Amino acid sequence: xxxxxxxxxxxxxxxxxxxxxxxxxxxxxxxxxxxxxxxxxxxxxxxxxxxxxxxxxxxxxxxxxxxxxxxxxxxxxxxxxxxxxxxxxxxxxxxxxxxxxxxxxxxxxxxxxxxxxxxxxxxxxxxxxxxxxxxxxxxxxxxxxxxxxxxxxxxxxxxxxxxxxxxxxxxxxxxxxxx
Amino acid sequence: xxxxxxxxxxxxxxxxxxxxxxxxxxxxxxxxxxxxxxxxxxxxxxxxxxxxxxxxxxxxxxxxxxxxxxxxxxxxxxxxxxxxxxxxxxxxxxxxxxxxxxxxxxxxxxxxxxxxxxxxxxxxxxxxxxxxxxxxxxxxxxxxxxxxxxxxxxxxxxxxxxxxxxxxxxxxxxxxxxxxxxxxxxxxxxxxxxxxxxxxxxxxxxxxxxxxxxxxxxxxxxxxxxxxxxxxxxxxxxxxxxxxxxxxxxxxxxxxxxxxxxxxxxxxxxxxxxxxxxxxxxxxxxxxxxxxxxxxxxxxxxxxxxxxxxxxxxxxxxxxxxxxxxxxxxxxxxxxxxxxxxxxxxxxxxxxxxxxxxxxxxxxxxxxxxxxxxxxxxxxxxxxxxxxxxxxxxxxxxxxxxxxxxxxxxxxxxxxxxxxxxxxxxxxxxxxxxxxxxxxxxxxxxxxxxxxxxxxxxxxxxxxxxxxxxxxxxxxxxxxxxxxxxxxxxxxxxxxxxxxxxxxxxxxxxxxxxxxxxxxxxxxxxxxxxxx
Numbered sequence: 001x002x003x004x005x006x007x008x009x010x011x012x013x014x015x016x017x018x019x020x021x022x023x024x025x026x027x028x029x030x031x032x033x034x035x036x037x038x039x040x041x042x043x044x045x046x047x048x049x050x051x052x053x054x055x056x057x058x059x060x061x062x063x064x065x066x067x068x069x070x071x072x073x074x075x076x077x078x079x080x081x082x083x084x085x086x087x088x089x090x091x092x093x094x095x096x097x098x099x100x101x102x103x104x105x106x107x108x109x110x111x112x113x114x115x116x117x118x119x120x121x122x123x124x125x126x127x128x129x130x131x132x133x134x135x136x137x138x139x140x141x142x143x144x145x146x147x148x149x150x151x152x153x154x155x156x157x158x159x160x161x162x163x164x165x166x167x168x169x170x171x172x173x174x175x176x177x178x179x
Numbered sequence: 180x181x182x183x184x185x186x187x188x189x190x191x192x193x194x195x196x197x198x199x200x201x202x203x204x205x206x207x208x209x210x211x212x213x214x215x216x217x218x219x220x221x222x223x224x225x226x227x228x229x230x231x232x233x234x235x236x237x238x239x240x241x242x243x244x245x246x247x248x249x250x251x252x253x254x255x256x257x258x259x260x261x262x263x264x265x266x267x268x269x270x271x272x273x274x275x276x277x278x279x280x281x282x283x284x285x286x287x288x289x290x291x292x293x294x295x296x297x298x299x300x301x302x303x304x305x306x307x308x309x310x311x312x313x314x315x316x317x318x319x320x321x322x323x324x325x326x327x328x329x330x331x332x333x334x335x336x337x338x339x340x341x342x343x344x345x346x347x348x349x350x351x352x353x354x355x356x357x358x359x360x361x362x363x364x365x366x367x368x369x370x371x372x373x374x375x376x377x378x379x380x381x382x383x384x385x386x387x388x389x390x391x392x393x394x395x396x397x398x399x400x401x402x403x404x405x406x407x408x409x410x411x412x413x414x415x416x417x418x419x420x421x422x423x424x425x426x427x428x429x430x431x432x433x434x435x436x437x438x439x440x441x442x443x444x445x446x447x448x449x450x451x452x453x454x455x456x457x458x459x460x461x462x463x464x465x466x467x468x469x470x471x472x473x474x475x476x477x478x479x480x481x482x483x484x485x486x487x488x489x490x491x492x493x494x495x496x497x498x499x500x501x502x503x504x505x506x507x508x509x510x511x512x513x514x515x516x517x518x519x520x521x522x523x524x525x526x527x528x529x530x531x532x533x534x535x536x537x538x539x540x541x542x543x544x545x546x547x548x549x550x551x552x553x554x555x556x557x558x559x560x561x562x563x564x565x566x567x568x569x570x571x572x573x574x575x576x577x578x579x580x581x582x583x584x585x586x587x588x589x590x591x592x593x594x595x596x597x598x599x600x601x602x603x604x605x606x607x608x609x610x611x612x613x614x615x616x617x618x619x620x621x622x623x624x625x626x627x628x629x630x631x632x633x634x635x636x637x638x639x640x641x642x643x644x645x646x647x648x649x650x651x652x653x654x655x656x657x658x659x660x661x662x663x664x665x666x667x668x669x670x671x672x673x674x675x676x677x678x679x680x681x682x683x684x685x686x687x688x689x690x691x692x693x694x695x696x697x698x699x700x701x702x703x704x705x706x707x708x709x710x711x
Contacts, residue, residue, distance in 0.1 A: 041518055102649060102692070102699045
């Protein structure tokens with residue numbers, strides 16, 4: 001795709017390269033190549049999300065990742081995320097199981113409270129991700145003077161946080177719109 | 180030459196590229212729109228379209244049954260066969276217009292059609308004598324029609340496609356001739372038919388009268404307020420789907436440059452207003468509600484036969500594909516909104532020594548439990564006799580550009596490909612269907628009363644505490660007479676329950692439901708205003 005092998009990439013350039021190659025290799029194109037098109041999908045999915053991109057970079061530079069442990073501050077956040085998601089799921093199944101409009105209405109207040117709590121945890125995760133964004137910028141500035149441990153810590157931190165971020169977004173959405 | 184076909188719930192159309200422009204063909208009477216109505220007379224050929232519409236036993240909206248397998252009555256034609264009759268008629272219209280035989284076709288399907296429904300549509304095309312070159316999602320087709328003369332632009336569009344039987348919403352990014360579908364959501368059982376039924380129930384008229392009245396309320400003497408009252412709850416069901424599509428695309432309504440309306444139902448002012456509420460912008464009405472999808476099918480046909488250049492379509496699978504794992508859970512292999520064609524692999528090993536085979540169930544859907552998803556089919560991986568864990572078979576699940584599934588299995592040790600035959604979950608024999616129906620009917624009569632009484636009891640268990648909470652929270656906001664009336668109804672529910680009379684319990688609960696409606700409304704308002 002012609003994207004420089006670095007921690008930070010230009011998202012617009014990644015998308016542009018993807019669209020250019022997708023148009024060339026799509027099976028419907030005159031000289032389309034299905035296998036290349038599929039490989040392109042994998043490459044694009046890897047590059048567009050920082051967590052998978054960093055893991056790929058770490059593997060290319062330093063070989064397969066060892067199982068790195070989570071930093072303790074993330075462990076604490078994980079417990080907070082897990083608890084609020086569980087709570088939201090329990091509330092939702094109660095609400096979705098309600099048989100009358102009145103019972104649903106009675107649950108409305110609890111729903112508002114739990115949504116606020118979910119939003120609060122979302123902000124915490126956002127703040128933690130902002131911290132990692134600063135680390136990512138710093139590592140990119142020093143690139144390639146970066147240790148395997150540094151890159152791996154950033155990678156695993158990012159992967160956890162972004163997973164929680166999407167889990168919380170899905171939870172918040174389900175509370176708002178319903179299952 | 181490839182033709183493009185919109186096989187709709189209510190109407191169908193056919194066309195082809197002509198000198199660089201998509202063109203739709205008219206039939207002998209000069210109509211481009213063929214009603215999707217089929218009549219099978221006792222003698223002679225089936226009748227399609229306007230002339231079939233008068234028959235008593237005319238088959239309508241057959242699209243809603245696609246993918247459900249054979250009909251319960253053995254002598255009735257299958258949904259595929261009925262659809263094939265419509266497609267044959269369109270084929271002959273096109274052949275008359277073109278003066279040549281047409282054999283290859285692109286056929287549109289609702290974006291949210293699952294694999295079984297798509298496969299059934301392809302079979303219908305084949306029964307009609309077509310080689311089906313592509314199944315194309317309807318909102319994507321509409322986006323092609325919209326974008327063909329805006330090829331230089333870069334924009335994000337939402338296509339809100341509300342047809343006679345199905346609803347779809349897709350979010351696309353258009354970039355210099357490339358159409359990238361970011362997400363799609365839909366309901367294959369939500370359409371104009373449901374609006375007709377609701378309006379008919381509201382006014383106590385027939386469905387046909389409701390359908391006509393919906394088109395021209397003034398002429399039918401129907402007030403717009405009764406249309407609104409009947410239709411609004413159904414139209415509102417599209418809101419969650421729109422929000423979900425935006426959520427999946429990682430976008431908010433403000434990120435969308437245009438909301439394109441297609442499908443006959445979007446002619447209703449109530450629908451247009453609703454779309455404006457949801458997306459916060461005036462919808463784009465540039466596309467013909469009935470013709471945009473067919474024109475898009477024609478453009479895709481042109482992409483495939485080379486008469487349309489420099490247009491690329493990146494479509495997605497609407498539903499996650501996975502397999503059943505331990506504990507009846509679904510393990511997702513290809514998530515929804517993955518660009519197609521795509522594939523995913525999974526490795527399987529023998530769990531016991533000399534295990535002969537392993538059964539794999541393929542699922543489609545978004546629910547955690549496999550039983551809540553569509554079961555697409557089953558296949559079995561043969562193992563050669565070996566100690567436990569020694570055999571490794573790689574299985575590849577491929578979704579092609581039509582959204583159809585292909586499975587390939589390869590023995591890792593020998594590198595030998597194995598033939599995998601998927602037994603479709605929907606193709607059950609006629610006798611089996613009849614037996615299933617008979618069984619369920621029998622049981623239904625046996626335990627219907629018991630079940631209903633239990634169900635009503637559960638509702639009472641829920642209602643009575645909810646009434647207490649509501650009265651307490653609203654406090655002095657509830658007038659004494661209202662409070663007493665509700666207390667009387669609570670007593671009535673308790674008495675009915677003790678008498679074990681299903682009829683009385685249901686009636687008492689319904690009364691309580693009605694009487695507490697204002698309380699529920701006040702509670703919801705209070706929560707919204709943040710007062711309670």
